Amino acid sequence: MQLKKSHNTPRNIRRQLAAATCGLLAGAGHAGGLVASGNNWKIDSALLIYAEKDRVALVEPVLSLSKEIDDDEFINVRIVADVLTGASPNGAVPADTPQTFTTPSGKSTYTEAANTTPLDDTFKDSRGALNVEWDTPLGNNLRGTFGGNFSNEHDYLSTGFSANFAQDINQRHTTLALGLSFNNDTVSPEGGVPVGLTVMPVYPGVKATDGSKQDKTVKEVLFGVTQIIDRSSLMQLNYSRGQSDGYLTDPYKILSVLEDDGTGNLRGTTPYVYESRPDQRNYQILFWKGVHQLPNENVLNLSYRYFWDDWGIQSHTVDLRYRFDFAGGHYLQPHLRYYQQAQADFYRQTLIDGEETTLAYASADYRLGEFTTQTIGVKYGYQFHNGAELNLRVEMIEQNGKDRSADAIGKLQNQQLFPDNEAYLLQAGVSLDSDMIINYVLGLFK
Amino acid sequence: MIKTFLLAAGIGASLSACSLEPVQPWDRDILAQQKMQLVADPLETYLDEHIYFSKEASSGGQGVGGGGCGCN
Numbered sequence: 001m002q003l004k005k006s007h008n009t010p011r012n013i014r015r016q017l018a019a020a021t022c023g024l025l026a027g028a029g030h031a032g033g034l035v036a037s038g039n040n041w042k043i044d045s046a047l048l049i050y051a052e053k054d055r056v057a058l059v060e061p062v063l064s065l066s067k068e069i070d071d072d073e074f075i076n077v078r079i080v081a082d083v084l085t086g087a088s089p090n091g092a093v094p095a096d097t098p099q100t101f102t103t104p105s106g107k108s109t110y111t112e113a114a115n116t117t118p119l120d121d122t123f124k125d126s127r128g129a130l131n132v133e134w135d136t137p138l139g140n141n142l143r144g145t146f147g148g149n150f151s152n153e154h155d156y157l158s159t160g161f162s163a164n165f166a167q168d169i170n171q172r173h174t175t176l177a178l179g180l181s182f183n184n185d186t187v188s189p190e191g192g193v194p195v196g197l198t199v200m201p202v203y204p205g206v207k208a209t210d211g212s213k214q215d216k217t218v219k220e221v222l223f224g225v226t227q228i229i230d231r232s233s234l235m236q237l238n239y240s241r242g243q244s245d246g247y248l249t250d251p252y253k254i255l256s257v258l259e260d261d262g263t264g265n266l267r268g269t270t271p272y273v274y275e276s277r278p279d280q281r282n283y284q285i286l287f288w289k290g291v292h293q294l295p296n297e298n299v300l301n302l303s304y305r306y307f308w309d310d311w312g313i314q315s316h317t318v319d320l321r322y323r324f325d326f327a328g329g330h331y332l333q334p335h336l337r338y339y340q341q342a343q344a345d346f347y348r349q350t351l352i353d354g355e356e357t358t359l360a361y362a363s364a365d366y367r368l369g370e371f372t373t374q375t376i377g378v379k380y381g382y383q384f385h386n387g388a389e390l391n392l393r394v395e396m397i398e399q400n401g402k403d404r405s406a407d408a409i410g411k412l413q414n415q416q417l418f419p420d421n422e423a424y425l426l427q428a429g430v431s432l433d434s435d436m437i438i439n440y441v442l443g444l445f446k
Numbered sequence: 447m448i449k450t451f452l453l454a455a456g457i458g459a460s461l462s463a464c465s466l467e468p469v470q471p472w473d474r475d476i477l478a479q480q481k482m483q484l485v486a487d488p489l490e491t492y493l494d495e496h497i498y499f500s501k502e503a504s505s506g507g508q509g510v511g512g513g514g515c516g517c518n
Contacts, residue, residue: 046489149513162511179510220510230467232476287507299481307504315504
């Protein structure tokens with residue numbers, strides 16, 4: 001890294017000096033990472049491949065570009081695409097006979113074999129997303145980051161804005177943070193928005209709809225404090241609260257309706273209804289994180305999150321990353337994550353005939369149930385002397401639902417009502433800057 | 447609710463009280479390293495948050511903004 005003298009191009013002196021100091025003390029290229037400065041763009045890219053056993057698969061490339069546009073003032077652009085295919089549980093329970101469902105569009109049907117979890121295999125989607133952030137000094141030890149985001153898929157549109165302020169106090173040992181965000185999303189489901197708790201019609205019948213699209217808004221505020229503990233440790237504590245309003249239901253999820261006779265048999269006619277959720281959700285989050293570097297230069301990164309809302313969901317998340325640094329720029333970083341959530345008040349695995357007319361809300365979406373998620377993974381990275389980095393991450397994610405077969409009605413006790421879900425992810429990443437690319441290209445012509 | 451605020455206030459107070467060692471600007475070489483940042487790899491964090499947002503009923507905590515998607 002060079003500190004070039006220039007009167008025309010802005011220079012991020014503070015960051016460059018920090019990086020230079022790190023380079024001197026810790027070995028070039030193994031400390032401060034890349035710095036966007038002057039005409040140099042910092043480029044981060046990653047490709048994620050995510051696959052669930054017998055369910056969805058996702059491919060998601062991400063590109064992030066950062067540039068210093070004025071002294072200590074940056075613009076960051078993140079471009080994301082993702083392609084999703086495969087099958088997703090539709091909310092219905094397994095039965096001892098094959099089950100036929102009408103697709104969300106109402107144009108066809110799909111049939112699930114007996115004694116298997118019903119999966120909607122018409123699940124396909126592609127998405128493009130853009131996020132732009134402007135990070136600027138605002139005054140005495142105060143920084144602001146202002147962002148806009150846009151995301152589009154064939155049945156979902158999301159736009160949002162955010163503002164984050166960070167004030168350093170206490171001789172820069174403490175940073176106070178305030179974050180505000182607002183999102184406005186529009187869902188335009190295949191075949192229109194189903195009316196909650198009305199029946200899924202037998203093909204070629206048409207479902208009752210409430211228009212072709214619905215909106216929701218999400219407002220969030222965050223208060224945070226980051227504290228330097230000593231030369232090699234810091235901690236962060238955030239409190240957030242948020243409110244979602246509008247259409248919060250999943251238009252593609254249904255519930256099975258059973259006969260009111262204790263047998264566990266599906267209702268004779270139209271045994272499925274569309275789910276329905278409240279039109280408001282208030283949630284709060286406490287988030288703590290600690291980062292500590294050991295004398296051997298390994299780094300421990302530990303976080304804990306407590307989340308609770310007025311739907312009855314409470315969750316605990318512990319995330320641990322431990323980075324082993326090796327000579328020559330190699331590092332290995334094992335990752336463990338544990339998540340546990342309680343179910344929503346209106347979560348139901350099934351309904352009994354008639355309940356769909358008396359209940360206000362009901363959902364069999366497994367994501368609102370009681371379950372745990374365990375993640376184990378490892379990341380390998382290699383940092384070149386010029387600061388560029390290559391990395392590769394492999395992880396396994398397992399979700400285990402609380403088995404409630406004993407509480408199930410009649411013959412449903414013989415079915416697996418909350419099957420485990422297993423997923424694998426593979427991520428490859430490259431970080432470099434535009435100077436490296438230019439120098440490489442110029443080198444080709446020498 | 448009140449308990450939660452008291453807990454948060456307690457943790458916050460202990461956070462600010464446990465800066466036992468003033469760290470001078472010229473001693474911040476370790477804290478300036480990329481691997482010591484609260485979010486050391488923003489893209490990895492973004493992808494993780496996207497996955498768990500689509501698979502779990504909780505999200506957020508670390509920051510605000512970043513946008514929504516139809517995956518949940």
